[in-house]
Amino acid sequence: MDYLTPALGMMVLWSAATILFYLLAKKLYRRWPRVWFSPLIAAPVLLIAAVLLMRTSYAEYNSATHWLVMLLGPATVAFAVPIYEQRAVIRQYWPVLLFGVLVGSSVAILSAWGLASLLSLDGSLRLSLIPRSVTSPFAMALSEDIGGIPNLTALFVVVTGVIGAALGDTILRFLPLKSGLARGALFGMGAHGAGVAKAQQLGKEEGTIAGLVMVLVGLVNVFAAPLIRWILL
Numbered sequence: 001m002d003y004l005t006p007a008l009g010m011m012v013l014w015s016a017a018t019i020l021f022y023l024l025a026k027k028l029y030r031r032w033p034r035v036w037f038s039p040l041i042a043a044p045v046l047l048i049a050a051v052l053l054m055r056t057s058y059a060e061y062n063s064a065t066h067w068l069v070m071l072l073g074p075a076t077v078a079f080a081v082p083i084y085e086q087r088a089v090i091r092q093y094w095p096v097l098l099f100g101v102l103v104g105s106s107v108a109i110l111s112a113w114g115l116a117s118l119l120s121l122d123g124s125l126r127l128s129l130i131p132r133s134v135t136s137p138f139a140m141a142l143s144e145d146i147g148g149i150p151n152l153t154a155l156f157v158v159v160t161g162v163i164g165a166a167l168g169d170t171i172l173r174f175l176p177l178k179s180g181l182a183r184g185a186l187f188g189m190g191a192h193g194a195g196v197a198k199a200q201q202l203g204k205e206e207g208t209i210a211g212l213v214m215v216l217v218g219l220v221n222v223f224a225a226p227l228i229r230w231i232l233l
Contacts, residue, residue, distance in 0.1 A: 007063075007064075010056075010060060010063075010064040011064045011065070011067075013064070014056070014061050014064040014065050015064065015065050015067070015068060017047065017050055018043070018047060018065055018068060019068075021042075021043045021046040021047055021050075022039050022043045024042075024043075024046070025037065025038070025039035025041075025042035025043040025046070026039050028042060029042070035162070035166045038162055038165070038166075038194070040158050040161060040162045040194055041162055044158070047061075062151070072135075072136050072137040073137045075137075080215075082204075082207065082208040082211060083208060083211060083212050083215070085208065086204075086205065086208040086209070086212075089181070089205065089208075089209070090212060093181055096181075097181075097185065097209075097212065097213065097216065098216070100185050100189065100213070101189070101213060101216045101217050101220055102220065104133075104189040104190075104213075104217065105133070105134075105189075105217055105220055105221055105224075108132070108133035108189075109130055109133075109221075109228065112129045112130050112132055112133070113126070113129075113130060115129070116129050116130075123147070124147065124148060124149055125149070125152070127143065127146050127147045127148035128143055128148035128149045128150075128152040128153045128156065129148075129153075129156055130142075130143070130146065130148065130228065131143050131146075131148070131153050131156075131157070131221060132153070132156040132157055132159075132160045133160055133189070133190070133192065133217070134157065134192065134217055134218050134221050135157070135192040135193050135214050135215075135217070135218050136154055136157050136158075136192075136193065137218070138217075138218030138219070138221060138222050139153050139154065139156075139157045139218070139221075140153055140154055141222055141225075142221050142222050142225050142228075145222070145225040145226075145229070146225055146228055146229040147229065157192065158194075160191065160192070161191045161192050161193055161194030161195060162191075162194055163191075164187070164190040164191025164192075164194065164195055165187070165191045165194040165195050165197070165198040168186065168187050168190070168191060168195065168198055169198075171186070172186070180202075180203055180205030180206045180209065181205070181209050183199065183202060183206045183209075184199045184202075184205060184206035184207065184208065184209030184210040184212075184213070185209055185210070185213050187199040187206070187210045188209060188210030188211065188212065188213030188214040188217070189213050189214075189217060192214045192217070192218075193214065195210055195214070196210040196211045196214055198210075199211075
């Protein structure tokens with residue numbers, strides 16, 4: 001029983017720190033909406049500083065907070081609520097949405113593979129980069145299926161999401177995308193979870209479509225994992 005006490009203490013400490021730093025980052029971002037105050041940037045930076053200060057290894061931190069990662073799945077499923085509310089729009093435009101998901105996923109995978117090849121990255125690192133445009137729960141599963149490193153893939157996903165959400169407004173200034181459908185699909189495809197949060201700031205329809213596209217991209221890529229591995233390897 002004694003050996004459980006330190007492990008439980010670590011779990012409580014780092015789980016609480018992760019949640020508190022995330023809430024703090026959200027509060028900062030609401031007050032000063034700058035990229036560097038985004039919860040996806042500010043919270044990890046604070047956590048890294050705390051981990052280094054406490055001399056805690058990544059393995060220890062990951063073991064203590066693994067249950068938080070498991071919540072990504074239910075969080076993604078929760079997007080079904082706004083999707084259901086906009087089912088009429090989805091029913092009307094599903095061919096366009098499906099086509100966009102297939103084309104967008106193909107471009108994301110090929111561009112990631114091309115960039116990795118250009119930089120001469122090794123096999124596992126290259127495969128870890130492939131699912132960068134898929135939301136974390138699906139991306140980590142896809143990475144494991146094709147031979148990548150799931151934890152490294154999660155990092156690539158966060159970086160892609162932050163950059164995509166930050167550049168989204170700028171891109172919209174140059175692209176003639178006026179409909180909520182097109183604007184939402186842009187953020188859902190290009191920046192997944194962070195993009196959905198950004199799209200929700202633009203409007204309800206944009207946020208719903210972004211969430212739908214994000215989930216569709218994840219499902220399509222996970223089911224296509226064997227094909228992706230066969231083509232790329």
